[in-house]
Amino acid sequence: MEKKTVFSGIQASGSLHLGNYLGAIRNWASMQYEYNNYFCVVDLHTITISQDPSTLRAKIREVAGLLFAAGINEENSVVYIQSEVKEHSELAWILNCITPLGWLHRMTQFKEKSETQKEEVSVGLFDYPVLQAADILLYDAHLVPVGEDQRQHVELCRDIAQRFNYRYGQVFLPPEAFIAPFGGRVMGLANPDKKMSKSEEKQEDSISLLDSPDQIRGKIKKATTDSLRDIRFNQERPGVNNLLTIYQLLTEKNQEEIENHFAGKSYKDLKEQLAEVVIESLRPLQERYNELTGEQGCLEEMLARGAERAGAQAERKIRQVQESMGLR
Ligand code: TYM
Numbered sequence: 001m002e003k004k005t006v007f008s009g010i011q012a013s014g015s016l017h018l019g020n021y022l023g024a025i026r027n028w029a030s031m032q033y034e035y036n037n038y039f040c041v042v043d044l045h046t047i048t049i050s051q052d053p054s055t056l057r058a059k060i061r062e063v064a065g066l067l068f069a070a071g072i073n074e075e076n077s078v079v080y081i082q083s084e085v086k087e088h089s090e091l092a093w094i095l096n097c098i099t100p101l102g103w104l105h106r107m108t109q110f111k112e113k114s115e116t117q118k119e120e121v122s123v124g125l126f127d128y129p130v131l132q133a134a135d136i137l138l139y140d141a142h143l144v145p146v147g148e149d150q151r152q153h154v155e156l157c158r159d160i161a162q163r164f165n166y167r168y169g170q171v172f173l174p175p176e177a178f179i180a181p182f183g184g185r186v187m188g189l190a191n192p193d194k195k196m197s198k199s200e201e202k203q204e205d206s207i208s209l210l211d212s213p214d215q216i217r218g219k220i221k222k223a224t225t226d227s228l229r230d231i232r233f234n235q236e237r238p239g240v241n242n243l244l245t246i247y248q249l250l251t252e253k254n255q256e257e258i259e260n261h262f263a264g265k266s267y268k269d270l271k272e273q274l275a276e277v278v279i280e281s282l283r284p285l286q287e288r289y290n291e292l293t294g295e296q297g298c299l300e301e302m303l304a305r306g307a308e309r310a311g312a313q314a315e316r317k318i319r320q321v322q323e324s325m326g327l328r
Contacts, residue, residue: 003035006144007143010039011045011198012046013046013199015062015209016062018196020198023180023184028067029071035076035142041081045132048124048127048128064299064302066285068288069288080310085314089131092134095134098167104129129156136157138314140173142175142176143175144178151179154175158176161175162174182249189207190223192241193238206219210286217279220274226240229267233245233259240270244262
């Protein structure tokens with residue numbers, strides 16, 4: 001049987017954090033053997049919010065390196081940078097011309113992001129989900145593994161694909177979101193009522209995948225808890241619940257085992273033990289990252305091969321799209 005195709009993307013804004021890892025990248029690495037995979041560093045999405053050029057250049061490389069370090073490999077997956085495959089922008093424009101404005105007005109992530117941006121809000125930020133749809137549809141992806149926050153964007157992509165097919169014939173495959181049952185929404189450490197995010201001003205909220213052991217211990221130590229004492233999974237107690245959830249995701253123990261383990265222990269014990277679990281879980285990833293980026297030119301070569309493989313598929317698909325619409 002032919003393998004199905006997986007596509008997913010990740011931005012190069014800020015540092016990759018534990019939420020990206022547990023909600024997305026770790027699943028990409030473990031799923032990759034069953035599928036044909038495309039994992040893309042979406043730098044064109046990243047610039048929908050203003051970025052400093054030299055920081056952006058470094059972050060694109062860092063994110064790509066972390067994908068390989070997390071276990072995604074060239075045998076099973078194509079890893080590449082979005083702007084190196086020009087068909088992403090080309091298809092986004094075409095899809096812009098068939099997407100009703102009202103569909104984009106409903107996107108909750110735009111509403112949230114534009115609130116913090118105010119007058120700085122760009123047309124690109126508004127159009128972000130259409131570029132995301134182009135990413136996915138270029139590769140005939142069946143499945144899109146993402147965190148919970150991306151469900152609406154993948155549903156929009158399905159709607160755009162169906163609208164296009166209705167007008168021009170069966171060109172696109174409407175994809176489905178794949179959201180892991182656990183880890184789809186890791187919360188901030190200091191503000192556990194908000195998701196862990198990449199933004200630089202919320203550093204105390206997120207553990208970066210490249211944080212040192214001392215940084216990890218410091219951030220977890222300061223994490224918000226509550227005034228109760230018992231250590232239990234309970235959504236009504238977001239701080240403790242989030243720490244336990246991260247512990248669970250990394251140790252793969254069940255909730256009862258974890259509650260028994262922490263019975264009679266203090267929040268200080270929970271935080272100290274969680275910090276050690278996080279440090280040990282990230283250690284192999286950090287070591288691989290240092291090896292890979294320490295070897296001159298190695299990452300660049302891998303990314304060039306990725307762009308070439310992705311480009312071949314993207315070129316085939318854009319031709320099919322153009323032919324269906326009368327552009328060829
Ligand atoms: P980005 O870079 O914001 O997030 C990358 C992935 O990490 C997941 N994620 C989380 N999961 C759990 N808990 C969290 N706190 C958390 N924060 C982030 C996101 O859901 C995502 O899966 N729009 C995409 C990038 C993109 C894309 C695509 C994805 C562009 N084109 C095509 C899939 C297919 C994004 O927000 O990435």
